[in-house]
Amino acid sequence: MTPAAIAALGVEGVENYIKTIGLFRAKAKHLVQTAEILRDRYNGEVPEDREALESLPGVGRKTANVVLNTAFGHLTMAVDTHIFRISNRTGIAPGKDVLQVEKRLLKLVPQEFMLNAHHWLILHGRYVCKARKPECTRCSIVDLCEFKKKTT
Numbered sequence: 001m002t003p004a005a006i007a008a009l010g011v012e013g014v015e016n017y018i019k020t021i022g023l024f025r026a027k028a029k030h031l032v033q034t035a036e037i038l039r040d041r042y043n044g045e046v047p048e049d050r051e052a053l054e055s056l057p058g059v060g061r062k063t064a065n066v067v068l069n070t071a072f073g074h075l076t077m078a079v080d081t082h083i084f085r086i087s088n089r090t091g092i093a094p095g096k097d098v099l100q101v102e103k104r105l106l107k108l109v110p111q112e113f114m115l116n117a118h119h120w121l122i123l124h125g126r127y128v129c130k131a132r133k134p135e136c137t138r139c140s141i142v143d144l145c146e147f148k149k150k151t152t
């Protein structure tokens with residue numbers, strides 16, 4: 001679907017497609033606004049540029065990093081709540097905020113893994129190293145992890 005087609009749907013039209021996800025009203029509004037900007041200013045293309053991406057409605061550093069990495073192959077690291085938690089918990093890239101964690105992971109993760117690293121880290125955080133109760137007994141990096149309160 002092109003930005004022009006999304007813009008033509010309008011907010012209510014987009015809501016119908018995404019109403020099963022959280023904050024769908026705000027997301028639908030941002031999607032339509034973004035589609036209008038892409039249609040009018042970028043010839044219907046997503047810009048390959050951090051500043052331009054972050055100027056779009058609802059797009060912050062994390063989303064810009066996802067787009068730059070996944071769509072354009074840039075070696076960026078999108079730190080979400082899962083990656084922030086496991087980076088601190090395991091001790092691989094501790095940081096007091098997401099930017100600090102992002103910078104540490106960028107130094108730590110080997111270049112050849114940078115295109116998919118954020119997906120793997122998110123999946124590890126979502127399904128194994130969960131926020132409330134990490135499943136340390138079935139964790140494949142239990143011997144490397146520095147978390148002091150591992151579950152048994």
Ligand code: SF4
Pocket residue numbers: 086089090128129130134135136139140141142145146147150151
């Ligand atoms: S051992 Fe436990 S705390 Fe450490 S990464 Fe695995 S699941 Fe998370």
